[in-house]
Amino acid sequence: IHKWYHSGLNRWHGLGSTADFQKIIQERCDNYPQQIWSYSRSRNCQEIKQAFMSAFISKDPCKATKEDYRRLIDLADPTVPCNKIVLWSKTKELAREYAKPRGLVTLEDTLLGSLADDLHWCGEPGSPDLNTWSCPDWKKDCRTNYLTVFWEVLSERFAESACGTVQVVLDGSLENAFNEMSIFGRVEAPNLKPMVTLQAWLVHDPGKPPRDSCSGSSITKLKSILSERNVRFICRDNLRKFLKKRKPILNGKYGVSP
Numbered sequence: 091i092h093k094w095y096h097s098g099l100n101r102w103h104g105l106g107s108t109a110d111f112q113k114i115i116q117e118r119c120d121n122y123p124q125q126i127w128s129y130s131r132s133r134n135c136q137e138i139k140q141a142f143m144s145a146f147i148s149k150d151p152c153k154a155t156k157e158d159y160r161r162l163i164d165l166a167d168p169t170v171p172c173n174k175i176v177l178w179s180k181t182k183e184l185a186r187e188y189a190k191p192r193g194l195v196t197l198e199d200t201l202l203g204s205l206a207d208d209l210h211w212c213g214e215p216g217s218p219d220l221n222t223w224s225c226p227d228w229k230k231d232c233r234t235n236y237l238t239v240f241w242e243v244l245s246e247r248f249a250e251s252a253c254g255t256v257q258v259v260l261d262g263s264l265e266n267a268f269n270e271m272s273i274f275g276r277v278e279a280p281n282l283k284p285m286v287t288l289q290a291w292l293v294h295d296p297g298k299p300p301r302d303s304c305s306g307s308s309i310t311k312l313k314s315i316l317s318e319r320n321v322r323f324i325c326r327d328n329l330r331k332f333l334k335k336r337k338p339i340l341n342g343k344y345g346v347s348p
């Protein structure tokens with residue numbers, strides 16, 4: 091039995107904090123593109139980094155609250171012009187490839203989204219350090235972990251702030267392209283303002299048969315959640331065809347086959 095086992099730092103089932111977390115946050119903040127500062131109010135990177143760290147350092151990693159991130163979010167609230175937001179669920183890479191050449195914005199393009207993109211973090215009660223051994227897993231440990239709560243609060247603000255037409259890229263190769271347990275399903279869709287239009291794009295993995303479509307039951311569920319909120323809904327089944335016309339080269343899972 092190793093020393094780290096006894097320290098308890100390895101007790102969680104999720105990945106540990108990303109090495110050099112603070113340094114990465116600082117660098118990403120300093121290098122965040124000037125021309126899109128308008129998507130967030132502040133650019134005091136020192137202050138933002140400190141607010142980020144103090145949200146979770148020394149705290150129980152399973153007791154994250156929205157309140158913990160309030161100061162951080164207030165420092166760099168995501169604000170995006172109408173008609174430019176692209177949401178996603180299980181389709182991050184494709185959504186970004188769709189958004190980028192069109193000047194559209196995913197959460198990862200806003201300041202806080204870009205700082206935290208693909209990073210992991212958690213602290214340990216009574217310690218000034220990050221736990222680099224392990225962090226709580228959503229399923230196996232606790233839902234109120236700092237990573238999950240961060241994406242929830244940020245996504246909530248992002249969706250609330252949206253105006254005009256909002257787009258969402260969903261994976262039609264899954265049984266349920268719309269999943270009520272996802273952040274899109276439980277946080278973003280239910281926080282869209284009345285009178286917003288949501289345009290869903292279903293994407294089908296070229297190697298797999300389509301399993302869900304605009305007329306499938308998961309999309310019907312999404313439609314009913316939205317109609318209760320007076321959000322208009324449009325659904326299209328073929329994002330890949332649309333992408334092919336405008337941008338033929340795509341890499342990765344959703345790539346266009348030769």
Ligand code: AVW
Nearest residue numbers: 177178179180181197198207208238241245272273274
């Ligand atoms: P998912 P969701 N970097 O693919 O609908 C790292 O099922 O739940 O999609 N982790 C992230 C990031 C990121 N940039 N963004 C979200 N996560 C976490 C935010 C989060 O815990 C965007 F606006 C999420 O549950 C999308 O419209 C999971 O990774 C929406 O949330 C991805 O699960 C995608 O969330």
